[in-house]
Amino acid sequence: xxxxxxxxxxxxxxxxxxxxxxxxxxxxxxxxxxxxxxxxxxxxxxxxxxxxxxxxxxxxxxxxxxxxxxxxxxxxxxxxxxxxxxxxxxxxxxxxxxxxxxxxxxxxxxxxxxxxxxxxxxxxxxxxxxxxxxxxxxxxxxxxxxxxxxxxxxxxxxxxxxxxxxxxxxxxxxxxxxxxxxxxxxxxxxxxxxxxxxxxxxxxxxxxxxxxxxxxxxxxxxxxxxxxxxxxxxxxxxxxxxxxxxxxxxxxxxxxxxxxxxxxxxxxxxxxxxxxxxxxxxxxxxxxxxxxxxxxxxxxxxxxxxxxxxxxxxxxxxxxxxxxxxxxxxxxxxxxxxxxxxxxxxxxxxxxxxxxxxxxxxxxxxxxxxxxxxxxxxxxxxxxxxxxxxxxxxxxxxxxxxxxxxxxxxxxxxxxxxxxxxxxxxxxxxxxxxxx
Amino acid sequence: xxxxxxxxxxxxxxxxxxxxxxxxxxxxxxxxxxxxxxxxxxxxxxxxxxxxxxxxxxxxxxxxxxxxxxxxxxxxxxxxxxxxxxxxxxxxxxxxxxxxxxxxxxxxxxxxxxxxxxxxxxxxxxxxxxxxxxxxxxxxxxxxxxxxxxxxxxxxxxxxxxxxxxxxxxxxxxxxxxxxxxxxxxxxxxxxxx
Numbered sequence: 001x002x003x004x005x006x007x008x009x010x011x012x013x014x015x016x017x018x019x020x021x022x023x024x025x026x027x028x029x030x031x032x033x034x035x036x037x038x039x040x041x042x043x044x045x046x047x048x049x050x051x052x053x054x055x056x057x058x059x060x061x062x063x064x065x066x067x068x069x070x071x072x073x074x075x076x077x078x079x080x081x082x083x084x085x086x087x088x089x090x091x092x093x094x095x096x097x098x099x100x101x102x103x104x105x106x107x108x109x110x111x112x113x114x115x116x117x118x119x120x121x122x123x124x125x126x127x128x129x130x131x132x133x134x135x136x137x138x139x140x141x142x143x144x145x146x147x148x149x150x151x152x153x154x155x156x157x158x159x160x161x162x163x164x165x166x167x168x169x170x171x172x173x174x175x176x177x178x179x180x181x182x183x184x185x186x187x188x189x190x191x192x193x194x195x196x197x198x199x200x201x202x203x204x205x206x207x208x209x210x211x212x213x214x215x216x217x218x219x220x221x222x223x224x225x226x227x228x229x230x231x232x233x234x235x236x237x238x239x240x241x242x243x244x245x246x247x248x249x250x251x252x253x254x255x256x257x258x259x260x261x262x263x264x265x266x267x268x269x270x271x272x273x274x275x276x277x278x279x280x281x282x283x284x285x286x287x288x289x290x291x292x293x294x295x296x297x298x299x300x301x302x303x304x305x306x307x308x309x310x311x312x313x314x315x316x317x318x319x320x321x322x323x324x325x326x327x328x329x330x331x332x333x334x335x336x337x338x339x340x341x342x343x344x345x346x347x348x349x350x351x352x353x354x355x356x357x358x359x360x361x362x363x364x365x366x367x368x369x370x371x372x373x374x375x376x377x378x379x380x381x382x383x384x385x386x387x388x389x390x391x392x393x394x395x396x397x398x399x400x401x402x403x404x405x406x407x408x409x410x411x412x413x414x415x416x417x418x419x420x421x422x423x424x425x426x427x428x429x430x431x432x433x434x435x436x
Numbered sequence: 437x438x439x440x441x442x443x444x445x446x447x448x449x450x451x452x453x454x455x456x457x458x459x460x461x462x463x464x465x466x467x468x469x470x471x472x473x474x475x476x477x478x479x480x481x482x483x484x485x486x487x488x489x490x491x492x493x494x495x496x497x498x499x500x501x502x503x504x505x506x507x508x509x510x511x512x513x514x515x516x517x518x519x520x521x522x523x524x525x526x527x528x529x530x531x532x533x534x535x536x537x538x539x540x541x542x543x544x545x546x547x548x549x550x551x552x553x554x555x556x557x558x559x560x561x562x563x564x565x566x567x568x569x570x571x572x573x574x575x576x577x578x579x580x581x582x583x584x585x586x587x588x589x590x591x592x593x594x595x596x597x598x599x600x601x602x603x604x605x606x607x608x609x610x611x612x613x614x615x616x617x618x619x620x621x622x623x624x625x626x627x628x629x630x
Contacts (some may be wrong), residue, residue: 007617014616018588023465024472026485034460034486038453038493273455 027181027283080149082127086344089122089139111145118142119164124344133180135158138165147184158183165199167264170214185246187212188219196236198297210241210256211401218242218250284425288392290358309339326363333359350376350383357392368401387421390414394430408434441505449496456496460489463506467513469570473585474517476574484520489512504597510586511600521578565628572622580615587612605611 084093084104091104094116104117104125109126111117119125119141127135129149137143141164145374149157158181159166170180170191182189184200186207192311194214200207209218220232221244232249240253241260256264313335318327336356340349373389380386394410397403407430414427439447439455441462447455457589471481491512492499499508573581573589586597587608594605594612601608 011616014584014620017569017590018584018619021469021569021589024468024481024570026464026468026480026482030482030486031460031464034489035453035457035489037486038456074501270451315505 025283034243072183079113080129080132081112082129082133082145084109084111084117084125085122085128086126086136088124088344090120091123091125092118092120094118113145113148116142116144116162116354129157132171134169135159136167138167140164141166157181160184161198161200163200163202165197167197168196169195176191183221184244186246187250188221190217190219191215192217195264197260205235205246207244208241208246209236210260210264211236211238213238218244220244232255232358284422287388287395287426289362289424290354290388291392291395293358293362299420309335313339329359329363333363350389352383354385354388354392357389361392361396361400364400366396370396384421385422387414387418390418391423391426396428396432398430404434442501445496445499445501445505448493449499456493459505462487466506467509470510470585470590471513471517473573473589474514474581475520475568476571478519484513484516484605487516491516503596506590507592507596507600510590510592514582514600568623568626568628572619572626575622576615576618579611580618583608583612584615584619588616 026121055088072103084091087104092101093104093109093111094101095112096114096116097112100116105412106242117125117127119139121140123139125137127133127137127143132149135143142162143164143166143262144159144160147158160183166182168180168182182191182198184198184202184207185202186205187198187209189196189198189207191214194216195212196214196216197210197212198207199209203281203402209216215238216236218234218236222303229246229295234242234250236253239256242250242253244250252407257413314330316328316332316335317422320326320332333356335351340352340356353376357369357376360366360369373393376383376389377386390410390413394407394414397410398407411427411430411434414421414423415431418424439458441459444455444459444462448459455468464485468485471484471488472478475481475484492509495512499505568621573584576584582601583597586592586600587594592600594608597603598605598608
């Protein structure tokens with residue numbers, strides 16, 4: 001056979017292969033999404049159809065316009081309260097209107113005016129007003145919302161940090177709000193678009209302010225009529241810190257110490273929105289796709305610590321492959337876990353946890369795989385992806401650990417808790433098989 | 437008896453949403469496969485499929501029957517895919533699939549998960565040849581990917597493909613032969629014989 005024949009064979013083979021390539025199936029969810037949008041746009045078209053209204057219609061529409069106007073007015077000028085999210089460990093909220101303390105949960109509740117958010121020694125929580133600010137309250141801290149902002153009027157927002165430490169990202173391109181003010185017993189830190197940290201230590205009677213980006217104006221919280229004559233205001237710029245002792249003027253800003261910089265690293269992730277996507281389908285086979293190895297895409301508009309950590313992790317995995325070392329693989333997985341632990345974010349935690357769980361399974365560490373999937377279910381019960389975690393648990397128990405009772409239990413949970421999920425099909429099939 | 441595409445288009449133009457839904461159901465998987473092969477990201481391909489059809493629905497009053505309806509859809513889908521590539525270029529992307537630039541070895545996490553030899557404890561993985569094909573297509577240079585997708589995957593003729601790609605049929609034919617060879621070599625290099 002000559003090279004021309006070979007060439008023709010290749011041409012024919014590729015053509016046939018691609019002709020026979022099975023089509024992908026668009027998910028029912030996406031189909032419904034398009035149909036809903038078509039009907040929506042059709043309705044909009046209907047609304048602009050001209051007609052001549054009668055007197056009743058005119059009166060009715062005038063009233064309707066008035067109602068809509070009042071509602072819009074109320075909406076636009078209503079205060080914006082931050083959402084409490086990423087709750088870890090013990091965190092409590094004091095509801096000022098009810099005069100009671102309740103446990104905070106990841107259920108999207110908001111902090112009202114004069115409400116207090118308190119983290120204990122194992123706790124951490126975030127306060128977010130999307131596109132405006134993102135504050136992370138670290139352990140052993142207490143913060144009160146003193147000034148809320150409205151949706152449209154430019155006004156300050158402010159908190160009182162009674163004790164502890166917070167990291168804040170304040171969007172310099174925000175459309176609403178002027179300044180973010182953090183008041184402690186010793187100092188007033190005012191930010192106008194920046195990344196910064198405030199730590200108030202009641203025992204030492206001092207507050208430390210560190211700035212990573214932008215400028216923060218720092219004043220002393222001096223009692224009225226104070227006899228101090230020194231300047232009480234300093235501007236702390238990027239890479240600087242200052243300390244304020246009660247009753248004194250703020251110290252002259254000095255460069256941030258290395259460990260302070262490291263502690264503030266997570267600020268780079270607050271406010272940035274890395275997109276994390278597991279490349280699995282939306283159909284009933286997605287759990288098996290996950291367990292058989294699924295790529296994970298991570299993108300970020302802003303290169304920061306998050307993307308750098310991912311790069312380091314990939315390097316670790318590459319090393320693991322070269323050395324064919326299970327230990328090195330595990331090191332890489334631990335690095336991924338650290339990313340979640342140090343930079344918790346409901347936007348991508350579940351995807352990362354599913355990936356980590358699948359990776360443990362890939363390394364035949366079934367117990368750690370199950371533990372990771374269970375953590376995803378526990379930490380993010382509202383996520384639409386946790387049915388995958390539950391299904392993965394069932395599959396591992398059934399096919400790897402041969403613990404059929406546990407497998408049945410896992411599948412049963414899918415039918416009870418996520419009956420509308422694509423995993424229900426796998427669970428039903430699994431149960432039928434196990435009950436034979 | 438089911439209606440033809442032109443009949444459904446006429447009804448959809450007259451405001452029959454059901455007719456458009458039927459057109460959508462008829463072509464959605466083709467467009468999804470096309471986009472998936474084009475950009476190599478399934479979730480994004482699904483999103484762009486929806487955008488393609490929504491765009492088609494909005495532009496339907498301006499649709500003129502110069503070619504087939506599917507060719508018109510491919511054109512819209514291709515525009516979305518190109519936009520997606522431009523977006524990716526603008527944004528810094530870190531992907532578990534992307535090789536590490538400053539690493540001497542080109543391995544990536546995607547390779548880890550698809551290479552049994554890299555695995556400390558071996559276990560045969562199930563065949564994912566279909567996915568390999570889609571991924572390989574998505575990694576080809578755009579001009580070669582275009583012709584393979586339109587001519588071999590979707591079965592369009594040279595003339596129709598040339599209209600979509602604003603080229604001439606002879607160029608399409610030449611390019612297609614090169615594209616097939618390239619595609620074959622990539623698969624072979626990665627150990628896939630077919």
